[in-house]
Amino acid sequence: xxxxxxxxxxxxxxxxxxxxxxxxxxxxxxxxxxxxxxxxxxxxxxxxxxxxxxxxxxxxxxxxxxxxxxxxxxxxxxxxxxxxxxxxxxxxxxxxxxxxxxxxxxxxxxxxxxxxxxxxxxxxxxxxxxxxxxxxxxxxxxxxxxxxxxxxxxxxxxxxxxxxxxxxxxxxxxxxxxxxxxxxxxxxxxxxxxxxxxxxxxxxxxxxxxxxxxxxxxxxxxxxxxxxxxxxxxxxxxxxxxxxxxxxxxxxxxxxxxxxxxxxxxxxxxxxxxxxxxxxxxxxxxxxxxxxxxxxxxxxxxxxxxxxxxxxxxxxxxxxxxxxxxxxxxxxxxxxxxxxxxxxxxxxxxx
Numbered sequence: 425x426x427x428x429x430x431x432x433x434x435x436x437x438x439x440x441x442x443x444x445x446x447x448x449x450x451x452x453x454x455x456x457x458x459x460x461x462x463x464x465x466x467x468x469x470x471x472x473x474x475x476x477x478x479x480x481x482x483x484x485x486x487x488x489x490x491x492x493x494x495x496x497x498x499x500x501x502x503x504x505x506x507x508x509x510x511x512x513x514x515x516x517x518x519x520x521x522x523x524x525x526x527x528x529x530x531x532x533x534x535x536x537x538x539x540x541x542x543x544x545x546x547x548x549x550x551x552x553x554x555x556x557x558x559x560x561x562x563x564x565x566x567x568x569x570x571x572x573x574x575x576x577x578x579x580x581x582x583x584x585x586x587x588x589x590x591x592x593x594x595x596x597x598x599x600x601x602x603x604x605x606x607x608x609x610x611x612x613x614x615x616x617x618x619x620x621x622x623x624x625x626x627x628x629x630x631x632x633x634x635x636x637x638x639x640x641x642x643x644x645x646x647x648x649x650x651x652x653x654x655x656x657x658x659x660x661x662x663x664x665x666x667x668x669x670x671x672x673x674x675x676x677x678x679x680x681x682x683x684x685x686x687x688x689x690x691x692x693x694x695x696x697x698x699x700x701x702x703x704x705x706x707x708x709x710x711x712x713x714x715x716x717x718x719x720x721x722x723x724x725x726x727x728x729x730x731x732x733x734x735x736x737x738x739x740x741x742x743x744x745x746x747x748x749x750x751x752x753x754x755x756x757x758x759x760x761x762x763x764x765x766x767x768x769x770x771x772x773x774x775x
Contacts, residue, residue: 628668679709704751704771
């Protein structure tokens, strides 16, 4: 009985040892397979290890160099500042002349030559600066308000508002329009072109209408272009599809924006008036932007402006527009804003 029990214990121990040995062998084999088919993080390229780390944590990982690197300052800021300083007029201590002539901001009159230092002491640096506006034949300086730059920016935006990009319109005609009625039907096209817009003119058949022959279609296309030749030209090739033709037209009337400023002195003129007159003589459209001077009782926001009675300014404006009407006509109502009047003029096309 004891012998049998001992034999059973030996058999069980042997079986257990074999089983453990088999488990260890299997585990080693599996580990070798895993190592053979895997890449350690230290052996993987940087992008692989980072992506693995990101996948395991759920957050993008950055190396220590990336975390420690401070943001690089933009080098363009300094260059742009230097360029702007180079292009603008000298200010304050940048003015190198010892004696200058000062423009009185209230009267607009030039004062006798004065030491630059004496004038600089009059300047409130918080809201003003001294600017050299003219160097020859003698240096002339003005006190400019820092608000002047804001006012100039507003005026520039006003001019940019008139420089709108040409719109693209689409007008459709049918082949059934007779040549006698064609000119009447093209009025909308002409209006858009005269306003400086582009027009896509599509001529197509109408349901239930007799289709003209190819020769008749070509004749209508040529007549259409002839009626619009004084205001339009084809900007790209025609689109020809089955029984339909597309004409892509753009205006031949160019538009010029001219800024006119009050000319000081006894002259009855404006700075920039000759440019507007020459453009109208060429048949161009002109956006004449008149910058009116401020009234005398109101302090001018722009230190360059000389105070003028509003009645005098309005009379000069009307006389100037009457003079320009000999070269063109106002085709659109004027835009009147604070201190600015925009007149829309159309020159007489030279024959």
